[in-house]
Amino acid sequence: MEMYGTGDVGLVGKHLGNYRLTQLLGRGSFAEVYLAEHRHLKMQAAIKVLHTHIQEREAEAFYAEARTLAQLEHPNIIRVLEGGIDGDVPYLVMAYAPNGTLQQRYRLGQCYEPHVILPHVMQIADALSYAHQRRIVHRDMKPENVLLGVAHEALLSDFGLAVIAHHTHSQHREAFAGSVNYMAPEVIQGYPRPASDQYALAAIMYTWLSGKPLFAGTFREVLSQHLTLAPTSLTTHLPDVHPGVAHVIERALAKDPHQRFPDISSFARAFEQACLGEPGPYEAGYQAQPGIMERERIVEIPTGDEALSTRQIEAETQRIPASTRHISRRLVVGSIALGAGIIAVGGGVSWWALRRPEAAQSTPKKSPAPTHSPAQKPLPPFGTRLLIFNGHDIHNDPQQAGSYNTITALGWSPDGRLIASADLNRVLVWDAGQGKLSAQPREQLGSITRLNWRDNDTLVSVNGQQPGANESGVRVWKAHSGVVQATYHSGGNAIPIVVSPDGKFVLGMKNVSDQKNASNLGNLLVWDLVTGETQTTHPGLHVLSNVDASWSADGKYIATAFSTGGSSGDVDIALFGIMTWRRDNGSDLVSNPSGEHDALHIAWQPGGRLVATGYIEGHVRVWDGLSGAQQAIFQAGKQGESVLALAWSPDGTRLAASIGSLQAQGYVSAVPVWDIARKQLLGSYAKHTDYVRAMAWSPDSTRIASTDGSVVHIWQAE
Known part of the structure; x- marks a missing residue:
């Protein structure tokens, strides 16, 4: 053993x-x-x-x-x-679950808008409602116990783990060091029930919204505050928060579980209504309807060195401010003692009371309702145009002519302040909030096909020229000063396509000689950005003039798509391919997963394993890049409209696609956005007058910058 x-x-x-x-x-x-x-x-x-x-x-x-x-x-x-x-x-x-936890997604100390956390709140509440209907209470709700799936959906974990720990005498103080921040008063008293999970979720949401924990202090101090103190109102931390949002959170945090919402679904729906500014049952005061029987009570009798003594408990209660001692001192002392039993190490005795828990001997009084400041401005509806940037327009620079001012690439800085946009001659860096230039234009030779930020002042541009062009390569340069830090040429007539997420490698294309249509065909290869040495070669023939590629976030895998779309009479001479393959050895993982081939664009989900492909016929497929399993198909455009670009939101939860066609009345162009986990269309932005050739999401996944010929639109995307 x-x-x-x-x-x-x-x-x-x-x-x-x-x-x-x-x-x-x-x-x-x-x-x-x-x-x-x-x-x-x-x-x-x-x-x-x-x-x-x-x-x-x-x-x-x-x-x-x-x-x-x-x-x-x-x-x-x-x-x-x-x-x-x-x-x-x-x-x-x-x-x-490959994408971490909500503790990593929503950082302590940062404030998140209600509409940002809403999707995960709804998912968590739906899962808890499912469990409650089966007479199961989670007992240990906290952000680190909510994982993120392949589509960044919330996945609750550790159901019953605390119970198993109790069964096996492994409980100790450290085990509840994180949980205590979200522990309902009745859990501390030994009476867990479905409403306890509602309290815990509300405490989590309070932290996400305010950036602060519900209560602060030592372990025992936080326990006593859960029992005795009303938390600081959200309006104190966030004066502009919608009153409905604050009311919903405060009701779910009521000390008496009967004063909370009747169930977790009612709580989630009320929060959703408040986020949308709709009227709802925000005010506390009605009793929960009889429903699911709470799970059996766990009572701990502490023994051993780690159990809190009565003297220690008495000392702890002396720290409670006099103004908050309206709750029975006997209840506080007894409850902290029970909390001490919960965290006792060894020697503790557990048993199940196989009946419905009796009501607590004393019901805490309601705290006075806080005052609220005026409501914040409502969130702009989806598709609201927030800004138009026309710095590339020829009317602003008569020296520019014709198609040379067509924007080919966009990049949004990590801090969300700046956007870089490139046409065939230069790169402009400008303020995302006001549209004003933030730096002198940077003259560039060649066609910039990719434009990424390495940090808030460093840009990496990919110039994808035809073989033999001197300007073909990758440049690293300072956004504000324009100083070029490095220029990398692949040599050997290779065309760079996209740089790896860590900035170490480049995926590109190299000419293939002595092949039919040799001038238009090539092999994919990966080379070291600094040394120029080839690391991997993918031998499959690709069409040089129409290749799109995307790296997985960890840099291990690459997705590629190409298509000519050509034919001659009854004979199809088109060359096409969709595949994912390993960066280290070039071996294929998935090839043409749906049986369709004519994909124009491909994009790998940030932090996940999903891949999106956009097709000539105007639809988008989402599939697992490692297995090929189909996840969803969305019809983006009508007949005759093609997918021109794809862009995942940085959090991996939404996908935007540019569609377009040239009709008799002019360009037809739109950008639909889908929620991938729910497989729902959120809306479509259709205010462009030209093709949308490039898009970039804001780092907080709320806005999209999209090109419209020589101008850029910024619009609300949720």
Whole structure:
């Protein structure tokens, strides 16, 4: 029997059941999480190895909880595939979520607009409602327990993990150090119920909106504040917050669970209405309807050195301000003692009270309703044009002529302040809020096909010229001074297409001689940006004049698409291809996944594994870049309209496509935007008068900059 300590990282390479642990993903208070691979199926999974050793009499309780978790099937709940005990160490096998957690997505200290967090709030609430209908309470809601799936959808994890820890005597103070910030008063008192998850979600939302935790202080101080203090109103931190938003959050944070919303779905709907500025049931005061029976109460009798003594508890309550001592001191002392039992290490005794919990002996009084400032300006509707930048227009620069002022590339700075736009002659850097030039125009030779920001003052431009052109290459230069830091030429008649996310490699195209139509065909290759040495060659023939490519965020994979769309009589002479392949060795992963070939554009989801392809016929497909599995198909345009560009939002949740055609009445152009997780069209922006050849999202995923010939539109995209 092998013993695993809580700090042991030596599990990598070992087997648990049919899985080999390949990488330590993270360590929490209850468990360590490993990336693992099934020894036969070669599929990845996440394995959570608990920080405990199960005794024989506890094994059945563990398996019972594992069976309950495995029965949860919901698009916003991480799947538990199986559970097991290796020696005396319990573990859970779960689906692998590749994009981190909401703790990483919404950083403490930053304030997020209500409409930004709304999609994830709705997903979390839907998952919790599903669990509550099955008489399951999460008990440990916190941002780090919400993972992000391949489409950046919320995936709740760790259902029941705290319960399993209680069963196995692994509970300790550190285990609840993060959870205490979101712990409902009745959970501290030992009475968890569905309304407890509502309180926890509201506390999470409060932190996202205000940038501050609900309460601050030591572990015991935060416990006592949950029991006794009304939190600072959101309007104090955010004077312009919509009153409805503040009311909804405050009601869900009521000390008495019966004063909260009747259920988690009602809470989420009220928040959605408030975000949209619609009237709703914001005011607290009505009783929850009888519904789902709360799960059984857990009572802990603390023993051992870590249990808080009565004297310590008395000392803690002395710190509570006199103005807040309207709640029974007996209730506070007893509840903190119970909280001490929850965090006791070893020696604690647990049992289930197999009945509905009785009401608390004392009901906290309602805190006075806070005053609210005037409502903030409503969020502009989707498609609202916020700005037009015409710095490339020939009327502003008579020296420019004809098509030379057509904008070919856009890039939005990481801090959201600046936009860089390129035409065939120069690059302009300008303020995204006011449209004023922020730097002198930078003269450029050649056609800039890609324009990216390395940081807030460094630009990387790709000049994709035909083979032999001297200006073909990649330049790194300062946005404000225009000083060129480096220029990289591939040599050997290779055309650069796109730089890798880490800036180390370039994907490009090289001529293929002695082939039919040799002047138009080439092989893909990856070369080192600094040394120019070829790292990988993809031997498949591609069409030099029409290649689009995109890297995965980790730089391991590349997606490419090309098409000629040509024919002669009854004979199709078109050359086409859609594929994803490995950067390290050039081997194909997926080829033509849908059976359709004539894709003009391709884009890999930021931080995910989805790939979008836009087709000549005007539709867009979304599919898994590693397996080829189809996820969604969207009809972007009408007959005769083609997809001209694709752009994922930086958070990976939405996709924009430019469609266009030349009709008798002139250009027809529009940019539809879809929510990928919900597979819904959010809206379409149709105020362009020319083709949209390039688009760029703002870093906060709320706005889009799109080209319109020689001008740029900035518009609301959510």
